[in-house]
Ligand SMILES: *[C@@H]1O[C@H](CO)[C@@H](O)[C@H](O)[C@H]1NC(C)=O
């Protein structure tokens with residue numbers, strides 16, 4: 396048996412909660428957020444992570460207890476420098492001190508492979524913070540170079556999908572005009588240092604903002620007829636792939652076709668307020684279960700069929716201290732007591748290449764102007780959270796585009 400590619404049945408067993416070697420499932424990442432006062436201690440989290448076969452964790456900080464607990468487990472880590480520390484990182488000495496304390500100190504026992512400098516900085520509409528981003532990334536990278544760690548640890552930042560101003564059809568993906576200046580500089584940095592472009596992508600936000608127009612099956616990777624991109628002629632049977640390819644198109648349009656893309660966050664809440672349509676355990680189970688299946692099958696997107704998805708699911712735990720609507724506190728795969736938040740198993744549908752179907756999705760933008768439910772520490776205002784959820788949609792040319800849908 397090829398342990399890198401796991402069969403459907405073995406994945407089922409893993410997901411049902413038995414402890415299996417992490418290598419059974421290829422490269423599933425999970426975001427380990429800790430905005431809560433009731434989470435298990437990091438030592439007790441190690442077996443939970445193993446039980447679902449995750450091989451990569453992404454933190455929103457560089458929590459010492461977590462990094463120590465996962466020493467010699469083979470789990471790969473992305474650590475994060477919070478938005479509130481970007482200003483400080485411009486100072487080369489401070490960046491070096493941070494990297495020594497929070498990265499070098501744990502290597503090689505804990506396999507830290509990347510540092511994200513800030514989270515969703517460019518969409519917080521905080522110009523001083525945006526202006527600090529690239530300088531902080533360069534400074535952190537220079538610290539790694541001086542410690543001879545730059546080949547092992549990459550430097551990047553995670554963006555909200557709302558860095559896009561166009562996302563439909565995916566071939567028309569384009570970055571917001573006002574962000575293109577920042578983007579090209581950051582992308583030059585990615586090219587020079589060989590680091591990936593990270594995007595947080597939530598089909599849930601698009602669905603929640605427009606549940607009448609977007610078929611639930613299209614966002615949950617369930618069988619549906621999908622859409623055909625009229626320019627590329629590529630067929631999309633799920634929204635996440637459309638979102639990812641819109642990012643690829645946006646990168647290509649600026650001349651950065653070769654920069655690798657990773658999905659630093661995606662997820663589905665198992666519970667929400669009354670007006671949060673679709674936030675149920677059944678839907679979360681379908682979204683995550685089907686996504687894990689695609690990852691295990693090593694499915695790429697229509698535009699990049701031969702590339703692994705490289706996804707970090709949001710999130711490991713329900714986080715009870717997160718502000719905002721109920722959904723914010725219910726993205727977890729696990730409850731704080733270590734039991735699964737929902738059964739988390741495949742729904743048994745043949746997701747890929749299905750043609751049996753429900754209605755076709757409306758041609759709405761795949762991005763929203765929402766921030767992600769990840770930990771978004773203050774930018775210029777320490778201790779504040781950004782939780783705006785003002786996703787709205789422009790359904791232009793609806794009739795014209797409807798004729799292009801299959
Ligand atoms: C750390 O992770 C990288 C990337 O997956 C891998 O190539 C490397 O072998 C790992 N190192 C250790 C010590 O496990």
Ligand SMILES: *[C@@H]1O[C@H](CO)[C@@H](O)[C@H](O)[C@H]1NC(C)=O
Pocket residue numbers: 750751
């Ligand atoms: C769906 O696909 C199957 C197998 O490829 C084919 O036999 C069937 O005719 C298709 N159905 C529709 C509605 O296109």
Ligand SMILES: *[C@@H]1O[C@H](CO)[C@@H](O)[C@H](O)[C@H]1NC(C)=O
Pocket residue numbers: 557560571760762763764786787788789
């Ligand atoms: C997001 O915000 C930008 C800038 O304010 C705006 O141009 C764009 O139309 C918005 N997109 C959506 C989907 O609301």
